[in-house]
Amino acid sequence: MLSPEEWEAVRLSLSVSLRAVAFSLPPAILVALALARGRFPGRTLLDAVVHLPLVVPPVVTGWALLMVFGLRGPVGAPLAEWFGIRLAFTSAGAALATAVMTFPLIVRAIRLSLDGLDRGLEEAAATLGAGRLDRFLTVTLPMMAPGILSGAVVAFAAGLGEFGAIITFASNVPGETQTLPLAIYTATQVPGGEATAARLAGIAFALAITGLLSADLLSRRLARLLGRA
Amino acid sequence: MLEVSLRHRLGAFALEAAFAAPPGVTVLFGPSGSGKSSILAAVAGLLRPAAGRVALDGAPLTDTARGVFLPPERRRCATVFQEGRLFPHLSVASNLRYGLRRAPRGAAGPGFAEVVALLGLEALLERRPARLSGGEKQRVALGRALLARPRLLLLDEPLAALDAPRRQEVLPFLEALRDRAGLPMLYVTHALDEADRLADTLVLLEAGQVRAAGPLAALTARTDLPLLAARRDAGVVLPCHVAAQDPAAGLTLLDFPGGRLRVSWREAPLGQPLRLRVRARDVAVALPGVALSGVLSTGNALPATLRAVERRGDAECFLRLAVGESTLLARVTREAVARLGLRPGQAVVALVSAVSAGQG
Incomplete structure (x- = not known):
């Protein structure tokens, strides 16, 4: 039904989005904790910076990444020189761009779950002999699980559709950075590509719906497990 | 500690x-x-x-x-x-x-x-x-x-x-x-x-x-603590234990340091320790010398010594009664104190209702 090139776009989309979520999850948990509970100077600024990719045009985000992580950028140059890691125009770069774009979604979801969390449970754990890290791992983190999970699934589904940041930072290389949206765009630019575009668009649609439905299902499951519903 | x-x-x-x-x-x-x-x-x-x-x-x-x-x-x-x-x-x-x-x-x-x-x-x-x-x-x-x-x-x-x-x-x-x-x-x-x-x-x-x-027990016997003494259920908490059970008569007998109380029957094994709040408003006093058991429904008439009469507002007094080693408080009107001529040191009988003793 799909040509090998089209399958490649689907596979690449899934892989890029998955890596993006894996990248951004740990820092997103820390940032969400800092925003929800921390009292430090610059908290408002951090909040704004985290949410920037939601409001700035994706192309601008991609451009900024190119400036920083490009081969001549302040971070990209040493990465390439010392470690041989190239981000611009690679699938790793596409994952980075997707991670930056979906980061605010994960942070928001986790923060929501933290706002509803009863600090009293951590106090109880403390009086029962659990130290800080112990409390975090055995009480806080499990209670955050629904937020983390739904944030990750929503970010994964949204990441499948990332276009502007990827094409600007990682370009449109078939088999390397040409994810589903880029493949669809490319197909519409080729005479006779309408059928390909329609097929790929259908797949993108199905993936998005599946992602959202499973996020909902999972968070409800977890909520029941945690006795919240 | x-x-x-x-x-x-x-x-x-x-x-x-x-x-x-x-x-x-x-x-x-x-x-x-x-x-x-x-x-x-x-x-x-x-x-x-x-x-x-x-x-x-x-x-x-x-x-x-x-x-x-x-x-x-x-x-x-x-x-x-x-x-x-x-x-x-x-x-x-x-x-x-x-x-x-x-x-x-x-x-x-x-x-x-x-x-x-x-x-x-x-x-x-x-x-x-x-x-x-x-x-x-x-x-x-x-x-x-x-x-x-x-x-x-x-x-x-x-x-x-x-x-x-x-x-x-x-x-x-x-x-x-x-x-x-x-x-x-x-x-x-x-x-x-x-x-x-x-x-x-x-x-x-x-x-x-x-x-x-x-x-x-010591704190509940004090009358100078509004947090306890101003309550409707002000009274002394007595440490008791179950001395005898009489379910047929509907009575439980409780021993406390200084005497024995008859209270409404409650399910408890013999010897079980139990605390009883005897509210001051459920304690009355009588002068000794009258045979009371035949004419009184309260069930408990304990020989006591009046230790002190303490004013409680304008109309009432607390009577501090020594019953054996224990202290009971009774809440009576000033009029009653005058009528009976109650004075510290006097021997009296403390009348404690068997029904109300220790009930909520």
């Missing part, structure tokens, strides 16, 4: 309290907002006081003068909160083991099976906290705290969120705990019946200050 001396400010509220809690159950009693929960939080290490010292068996937990502040996890003061605070993602069994796993090796205390049996938790072990009733939750919270092998058990209004039947379901477990475990407890409540049933030592708190502290 717990020693507490704290100074702390919470908004407009100033806490300035000092007391010592000997082994046994110490009840912090006072109206809402009197600072009792803040004191408990300071002992638990959940509140860092502006100034003060908390020491357990001589070792400081908090000492602001010397910069000592042990974090809660190193104090071994397991706490039972009003709302239970069970971990919703863990089963009852895992909740119970949470503290046990973190208790120091070799710490003395009851085992898992023993606590489960004591609190009647066998049927609940596999359940999630969300599927427990309020009373069950508090029993699990109690078990979880016990199994943490605490040096001091802290209870912050553990029954306040429960309705009356659930309270009656949990209270006996607390009594059993006091009688069996020998674990020192600091218990915060604004319910007098809980203080009556559980306290060895009572600390009265009002507006962030300790008004009085001492053994329960």
Whole structure:
């Protein structure tokens, strides 16, 4: 039904989005904790910076990444020189761009779950002999699980559709950075590509719906497990 | 032995309290907002006081003068909160083991099976906290705290969120705990019946200050403490034990230091210790020399010595009566004192209703 090139776009989309979520999850948990509970100077600024990719045009985000992580950028140059890691125009770069774009979604979801969390449970754990890290791992983190999970699934589904940041930072290389949206765009630019575009668009649609439905299902499951519903 | 001396400010509220809690159950009693929960939080290490010292068996937990502040996890003061605070993602069994796993090796205390049996938790072990009733939750919270092998058990209004039947379901477990475990407890409540049933030592708190502290029976016999004496149910708590049962006559006989009381029948094994609040308004006095038992319905006529007559407002007096080693209070009108010519030192008969004695 799909040509090998089209399958490649689907596979690449899934892989890029998955890596993006894996990248951004740990820092997103820390940032969400800092925003929800921390009292430090610059908290408002951090909040704004985290949410920037939601409001700035994706192309601008991609451009900024190119400036920083490009081969001549302040971070990209040493990465390439010392470690041989190239981000611009690679699938790793596409994952980075997707991670930056979906980061605010994960942070928001986790923060929501933290706002509803009863600090009293951590106090109880403390009086029962659990130290800080112990409390975090055995009480806080499990209670955050629904937020983390739904944030990750929503970010994964949204990441499948990332276009502007990827094409600007990682370009449109078939088999390397040409994810589903880029493949669809490319197909519409080729005479006779309408059928390909329609097929790929259908797949993108199905993936998005599946992602959202499973996020909902999972968070409800977890909520029941945690006795919240 | 717990020693507490704290100074702390919470908004407009100033806490300035000092007391010592000997082994046994110490009840912090006072109206809402009197600072009792803040004191408990300071002992638990959940509140860092502006100034003060908390020491357990001589070792400081908090000492602001010397910069000592042990974090809660190193104090071994397991706490039972009003709302239970069970971990919703863990089963009852895992909740119970949470503290046990973190208790120091070799710490003395009851085992898992023993606590489960004591609190009647066998049927609940596999359940999630969300599927427990309020009373069950508090029993699990109690078990979880016990199994943490605490040096001091802290209870912050553990029954306040429960309705009356659930309270009656949990209270006996607390009594059993006091009688069996020998674990020192600091218990915060604004319910007098809980203080009556559980306290060895009572600390009265009002507006962030300790008004009085001492053994329960001694404190309830005082008339200068409005927190106790101004209540409708003001009266002395007598330590009794069940001396005899007469279900046919509907009577239970209770021995207290200095005499024997007949009260409405209640289910209790012989010899069981029991505390009885004898309210001052349920005690009347008569002059001796009249054969009363044939003409009186009250059921208890105890020979007593009138120790003092204390004014209570414009119309009433408290009579302080010595019955053997015990003290009873009677609440009568000033008119009655004048009519009977009551004077300290006089021999009288204390009439105690068998029905009302100790009823809520």
